[in-house]
Amino acid sequence: MTTISMTVNGKAVSGEVEGRTLLSSFLREGLGLRGTHIGCETTQCGACAVHLDGQLVKSCSVLAMDAAGASVTSIEGMANGDGSLSVIQAAFQEHHGLQCGFCTPGMVMATAALLKVNAKPTETEVRHYLEGNMCRCTGYHNIVKAVMAASGQDVSAIAAE
Amino acid sequence: MHNFEFVKPSTVADAVKAMAGSGAQALSGGQTLLPTMKARLAAPAVLVSLTGVAEMKGVCMGDDGLSVGAATTHATVAAEARKSFAGLANLANGIGDPAVRNRGTIGGSLANNDPAACYPSAVLAAGATVHTNMRKIAADDYFQGMFTTALKEGEIITSVTFPVPHKSAYVKFNQPASRFALTGVFVAKFANGVRVAVTGASNNGVFRWKEAEAALSANFAAGAVAGLVVSPKDMINDLHGTAAYRANLVKVLTKRAVDAAS
Numbered sequence: 001m002t003t004i005s006m007t008v009n010g011k012a013v014s015g016e017v018e019g020r021t022l023l024s025s026f027l028r029e030g031l032g033l034r035g036t037h038i039g040c041e042t043t044q045c046g047a048c049a050v051h052l053d054g055q056l057v058k059s060c061s062v063l064a065m066d067a068a069g070a071s072v073t074s075i076e077g078m079a080n081g082d083g084s085l086s087v088i089q090a091a092f093q094e095h096h097g098l099q100c101g102f103c104t105p106g107m108v109m110a111t112a113a114l115l116k117v118n119a120k121p122t123e124t125e126v127r128h129y130l131e132g133n134m135c136r137c138t139g140y141h142n143i144v145k146a147v148m149a150a151s152g153q154d155v156s157a158i159a160a161e
Numbered sequence: 162m163h164n165f166e167f168v169k170p171s172t173v174a175d176a177v178k179a180m181a182g183s184g185a186q187a188l189s190g191g192q193t194l195l196p197t198m199k200a201r202l203a204a205p206a207v208l209v210s211l212t213g214v215a216e217m218k219g220v221c222m223g224d225d226g227l228s229v230g231a232a233t234t235h236a237t238v239a240a241e242a243r244k245s246f247a248g249l250a251n252l253a254n255g256i257g258d259p260a261v262r263n264r265g266t267i268g269g270s271l272a273n274n275d276p277a278a279c280y281p282s283a284v285l286a287a288g289a290t291v292h293t294n295m296r297k298i299a300a301d302d303y304f305q306g307m308f309t310t311a312l313k314e315g316e317i318i319t320s321v322t323f324p325v326p327h328k329s330a331y332v333k334f335n336q337p338a339s340r341f342a343l344t345g346v347f348v349a350k351f352a353n354g355v356r357v358a359v360t361g362a363s364n365n366g367v368f369r370w371k372e373a374e375a376a377l378s379a380n381f382a383a384g385a386v387a388g389l390v391v392s393p394k395d396m397i398n399d400l401h402g403t404a405a406y407r408a409n410l411v412k413v414l415t416k417r418a419v420d421a422a423s
Contacts, residue, residue: 002167019167019208020198042196046260055236055263061195062264063188065167066210113259131340132258 004068008033009077017064023057024048026064027074035075035105039134046133049106050074056113058132075105078112088112088150095155097146099137106133111147120151123158162195163204169213173319177294179209180315187211187317189232189269192261217268217319225290226325231268231318238267247423248329249287252279252347255333257340268318274366276307276397277341281367283331286347286358289323307366326351328381330421332414333361336401343402344410346370348418354378357415362407364395373415383416 005014008031015030024041027033027050036059039047043061050059051073059074078086085093088111098104107130114121114129121129126147127140135143141158149155170176180187184206188194197203211217217232220241227246229238239254239262256262256270256279270280271291284291284300291298294317303311312318326349333345342361349356355377357370376385391411396404 019165020162022195041199043192043261046258049260052263056260057263058260061192061261063167063191063195063208063210066169066188066191066212068169110259129259132260 002065004065006067006069007071009073019065021064022060023062023064023067024059027059033074033076037102037105039102046106046110047103049109049133051109051113056110075108078108091150092146095142095146095149097143099139103133103135107143111150115151120153123148162198163201165205166207167210168207169210171213173214173216173294173317176209176211176214176317180317182207185209189266190234190264192257192265193269193273225322227323229267229321231320232266235262235265246323246325248331249283249323252283252331255279267321272310272312272318274304274308274310276366277361279331279333279342279345279360282345282347282358282360284321285367285369286349286356287323287326288356289321291318292320292322293318304367307364328422330418330423332418332421334410334414344407344414346411346414346418348415348422350381350422355381359411362396362411364397370411370415377419381419383419386412386415
């Protein structure tokens with residue numbers, strides 16, 4: 001076992017890991033941050049998405065040791081400082097962008113990454129960007145609507161199906 | 162996943178030293194290797210991460226063309242090659258999904274040489290040069306069949322240099338579930354001729370479609386390949402597409418790539 005340190009949601013953390021420990025496992029089991037969900041663990045579903053040094057990554061496909069020294073943001077770091085929902089989270093709630101909620105942490109992290117590089121994405125751009133995030137409730141229409149709303153765009157014309 | 166010793170050198174020299182150990186395997190973005198290890202299809206004793214080697218990252222234009230560091234992510238290539246080599250940038254921007262593109266690297270893709278990977282087609286069509294810690298390898302010599310390359314034990318790709326075509330485009334037909342290229346074609350038009358490389362189709366991995374190259378060198382128009390026939394012999398035949406279907410896709414996608422070339 002090796003001790004690694006990194007910054008998670010603005011706090012300095014450290015813990016013991018093996019070579020094979022995934023970043024997702026370190027967050028969940030090492031730090032108790034279970035908001036990062038593990039769906040497929042094969043780099044497909046995106047439920048485990050976090051930001052690694054500001055970049056969207058699938059944390060099940062990054063070794064914890066490879067992330068040593070980095071700055072990680074997980075879903076637990078997405079609410080406002082006073083604990084209220086962030087604009088993106090509130091939009092998901094408002095527009096029913098979650099059903100069972102399993103994919104939601106990854107969807108929120110992907111949305112935040114998208115809006116950082118494209119403040120007003122088109123519906124097509126949103127769908128393209130979320131290609132690596134699966135919702136097995138198939139609630140995509142409302143997820144897309146929530147993302148568009150979070151970017152401050154009028155979503156009244158987008159069908160809710 | 163079986164456990165391993167993890168090392169993270171910060172220079173190519175240190176990475177080469179680490180790779181000399183028994184059972185050592187280079188790890189780049191890990192978007193293929195880590196899932197492979199989870200499935201226990203690979204179990205290296207030592208994993209040498211290349212993500213901390215700064216000299217292997219970045220995109221820059223030089224006298225020989227566009228040089229891309231082997232540890233450069235698809236997302237970085239998509240952004241930084243946009244103006245100089247749009248065909249390559251578009252290819253990079255279509256690999257996997259945004260999270261995968263933030264980790265996966267060109268060097269990892271080329272070292273693995275998956276028969277359905279996108280990058281090998283650009284490297285072969287552009288006639289790029291693969292630089293390693295030992296030597297320079299011409300694209301025509303580098304790819305040696307499915308998951309097989311000219312790389313020797315312990316050899317690390319450090320960068321790839323692309324001659325920039327006048328016009329180029331990559332068009333793939335996505336396998337709908339995996340988003341790998343069911344078949345993909347990269348067309349590159351240079352002053353002295355056209356090169357066409359096909360991925361995802363042949364049992365022998367990426368290959369050049371020389372008949373199309375001759376036809377397009379004479380007349381760079383989609384119609385120029387209309388009369389050509391692609392043999393289904395040696396094409397991949399699986400539940401996602403028959404050999405005949407892939408052979409047809411080669412022609413269809415070549416036409417689309419010619420139309421899209423800019």
